[in-house]
Amino acid sequence: MDDFTPIEDFVSPGLPVDPANTTGREALGDPQGVPELSDVDCPDALRETIEASMARYPDHKSASIPALWAVQRTYGWCTPEGIRQAAAVMQVTPAYLESVASFYDLFRLQPSGESQVLVCTNISCWMRGGDELLDAFCAATGADRGEAGHGGALSADGSVMVSGFECLGACDLAPMASVNERYFGPLEPADAKTAIEQLRGGEEVLPDKALTARRLPGGDEESSDERVTSTKGPNR
Amino acid sequence: MSIVETRVLLRHATDPKLATIDGYRSYGGYSTLEKAYGEMEPDTIVNELEESGLRGRGGAGFSMGKKVSFLPHGNQTKYLCCNADESEPGAFKDRELMQRNPHQLIEGIVIASYAAGISHAFIFIRGEYDVQADILDRAVAEAYEAGYLGRNILGSGHNLELVVHRGAGAYICGEETALLDALEGKRGNPRLKPPFPAVQGLYGGPTLINNVETLSNVSHIVANGADWFKSFGTEQSPGTKVVSISGGVRRPGNYEVELGVSLRDLIYGLAGGPLEGREVKAFYPGGSSSPVLTPAEMDLPYSFEAMAEAGSMLGSGSIIVADDSVSIPHMALRTARFYHHESCGKCTPCREGTNWTVKMLERVVRGEATPMDLDIITSVQGNIIGHCLCVLGDSMAMPVSAMVNKFRDEFEEVIARAAINGLPTTEGLESNGDGFEPGPDGVGLEVLQRERLMGRPVPESAQAAEELPRG
Numbered sequence A: 001m002d003d004f005t006p007i008e009d010f011v012s013p014g015l016p017v018d019p020a021n022t023t024g025r026e027a028l029g030d031p032q033g034v035p036e037l038s039d040v041d042c043p044d045a046l047r048e049t050i051e052a053s054m055a056r057y058p059d060h061k062s063a064s065i066p067a068l069w070a071v072q073r074t075y076g077w078c079t080p081e082g083i084r085q086a087a088a089v090m091q092v093t094p095a096y097l098e099s100v101a102s103f104y105d106l107f108r109l110q111p112s113g114e115s116q117v118l119v120c121t122n123i124s125c126w127m128r129g130g131d132e133l134l135d136a137f138c139a140a141t142g143a144d145r146g147e148a149g150h151g152g153a154l155s156a157d158g159s160v161m162v163s164g165f166e167c168l169g170a171c172d173l174a175p176m177a178s179v180n181e182r183y184f185g186p187l188e189p190a191d192a193k194t195a196i197e198q199l200r201g202g203e204e205v206l207p208d209k210a211l212t213a214r215r216l217p218g219g220d221e222e223s224s225d226e227r228v229t230s231t232k233g234p235n236r
Numbered sequence B: 001m002s003i004v005e006t007r008v009l010l011r012h013a014t015d016p017k018l019a020t021i022d023g024y025r026s027y028g029g030y031s032t033l034e035k036a037y038g039e040m041e042p043d044t045i046v047n048e049l050e051e052s053g054l055r056g057r058g059g060a061g062f063s064m065g066k067k068v069s070f071l072p073h074g075n076q077t078k079y080l081c082c083n084a085d086e087s088e089p090g091a092f093k094d095r096e097l098m099q100r101n102p103h104q105l106i107e108g109i110v111i112a113s114y115a116a117g118i119s120h121a122f123i124f125i126r127g128e129y130d131v132q133a134d135i136l137d138r139a140v141a142e143a144y145e146a147g148y149l150g151r152n153i154l155g156s157g158h159n160l161e162l163v164v165h166r167g168a169g170a171y172i173c174g175e176e177t178a179l180l181d182a183l184e185g186k187r188g189n190p191r192l193k194p195p196f197p198a199v200q201g202l203y204g205g206p207t208l209i210n211n212v213e214t215l216s217n218v219s220h221i222v223a224n225g226a227d228w229f230k231s232f233g234t235e236q237s238p239g240t241k242v243v244s245i246s247g248g249v250r251r252p253g254n255y256e257v258e259l260g261v262s263l264r265d266l267i268y269g270l271a272g273g274p275l276e277g278r279e280v281k282a283f284y285p286g287g288s289s290s291p292v293l294t295p296a297e298m299d300l301p302y303s304f305e306a307m308a309e310a311g312s313m314l315g316s317g318s319i320i321v322a323d324d325s326v327s328i329p330h331m332a333l334r335t336a337r338f339y340h341h342e343s344c345g346k347c348t349p350c351r352e353g354t355n356w357t358v359k360m361l362e363r364v365v366r367g368e369a370t371p372m373d374l375d376i377i378t379s380v381q382g383n384i385i386g387h388c389l390c391v392l393g394d395s396m397a398m399p400v401s402a403m404v405n406k407f408r409d410e411f412e413e414v415i416a417r418a419a420i421n422g423l424p425t426t427e428g429l430e431s432n433g434d435g436f437e438p439g440p441d442g443v444g445l446e447v448l449q450r451e452r453l454m455g456r457p458v459p460e461s462a463q464a465a466e467e468l469p470r471g
């Protein structure tokens, strides 16, 4: 931008500035150049995690999603600087990793609190009260309901992100939610408040509503079918 | 209850120790792998799989054995990708299979890889399944330790590396070629076919892609033979199937049955039928991409062929039941919104078609549509079907057009009622805070833009309408 000459007497029309221009995802350094490791301050643990991932694939670029997971686990979200560090380790451009990160819903490109609550509002959950459950999580946290339905909203104190989500693959728990990557359901609206209080108090969240505590719906009895009981393979 | 489950894949699944290698072995696990390496030729295994008639459990129902036989012989590097992305609304069977019996899947992967001369395998699991991915990670480490994975497996000279790869939240990555791109570290956009993955897949090499449940069947077939497998199910749909049942039923969950049992047995017998005081109004027989069926079709057998004949599909084997409290136009809107959100945007009929279908359905539930709009919705679906790069577009078009065709009266009634009330209905719209589209009587786009440029507040709902879809 050396040859940039400001226009004299330029009067700002007072247009609002897109906040993303000044805060949000401002590019640090050249997004199109490959940063050197010596240019970034990459924590050793992060570098080692990414290098270990790279070693597991025939082509090291395959580690881009694992690398972004590592960035997110390190910083709480995919920070621009974290992405630059990962790019330096992988020897790709930050722009490349940004383009990957923005494709996937689970990569958070904005600060997103210490806890994340994803509430399913897809077909089966919607039929059983998924929208009301999202309402209840918003009420319990003070998160904005409109934004929560559009990619996520932070709680009033900034510690919890609440987000309406597509089917999480647990429609048998409908209506359900994923709290810090653990599944719970079926939930009543009142469970939202309990779960948030437990999160804040550092307690175990809704232990009897956890997916992992669930039995098979058809009970524990095994089939007496001859063909099954005489099997020579696994599960015999 | 007249029907019982036939648990083959889910047998002993209630025993938590089955998820460990010792537990799995105590029930006969890995004995088939040892037998395969010890006394079976790869071609014998491929023949057995082909002979068994095992059809893919991930959606398309293609013969697994045939797919294996399409891989070229010779010693180039070949790959296997297990599709554990499971993101179609209604589907949750792979989650159960991986969580309760991860080694059954690993044993299947190793045997299939041995049969096809594959040296690198991946399990692509959706990122949301964190618990299940941890379980798989642990199981894979156990299998390496036991010598069932790694170099020179059981002294056979066959090498196999297996990596559990977590996705990061994109339904489209379940589509096999998008999965390959995602695994190569790119954005998950589908590729043009041909070439098919069996010829040119991951890193350009021949690649076998199968669903979790398909691969979980492999060791059972190899252990017991094709005839044993064919003794379950129907002629064209042999075997058992883990069926996910959800929505308006009393006992939602996964049930394993022989293919060919009746829908009534599944929905009423196993899942307990509709909730107190409710009746079944419609159901998706094979996940949210399958055209809905009505109670008149309740006595059909649940098989690939019977569902296809009824104009729908078995798909991944996920039944979503809508009871009489559900508004079909609103259900159509939910369905369309999902595909709109998940469309990768690479091809026009899907990107634009899902967008306009959502807008038109929103107009329907707001009472701003006319019955003629229903014809337009139908014709848009017709223009999507068969014109997209992958089947995501069709996956919206098929159920939406089935709903409009089979429940047209209800669509017309919703439009009429909303219009007579004068005020448009906002049911199903408000709750998501979206759905506002500036129309002729509302605020025009230009007006919005001007207001925004002048720094004046824009109605909140109008901002929502302008947001770009995520994904």
Ligand SMILES: Cc1cc2nc3c(=O)[nH]c(=O)nc-3n(C[C@H](O)[C@H](O)[C@H](O)COP(=O)(O)O)c2cc1C
Pocket: B055, B056, B057, B058, B059, B060, B061, B062, B064, B083, B084, B085, B086, B087, B088, B171, B172, B173, B174, B175, B176, B177, B209, B210, B211, B212, B214, B215, B390, B391, B392, B395
């Ligand atoms: C949009 C879309 C999403 C899909 N999602 C999945 C999925 O999550 N899991 C799956 O196994 N197959 C999915 N499929 C089907 C796969 O493309 C592929 O046919 C399947 O994995 C092949 O395995 P199978 O032959 O064992 O069924 C999807 C297809 C499309 C078009």
Ligand code: SF4
Pocket: B172, B189, B190, B342, B343, B344, B345, B346, B347, B348, B350, B351, B388, B389, B390, B391, B392, B393, B394
């Ligand atoms: S059909 Fe949709 S999801 Fe598939 S490639 Fe085209 S735009 Fe992408």
Ligand code: FES
Pocket: A120, A121, A122, A123, A124, A125, A126, A166, A167, A168, A169, A170, A171, A172, A174, A176, B089, B090, B091
């Ligand atoms: S619809 Fe909510 S988890 Fe599937």
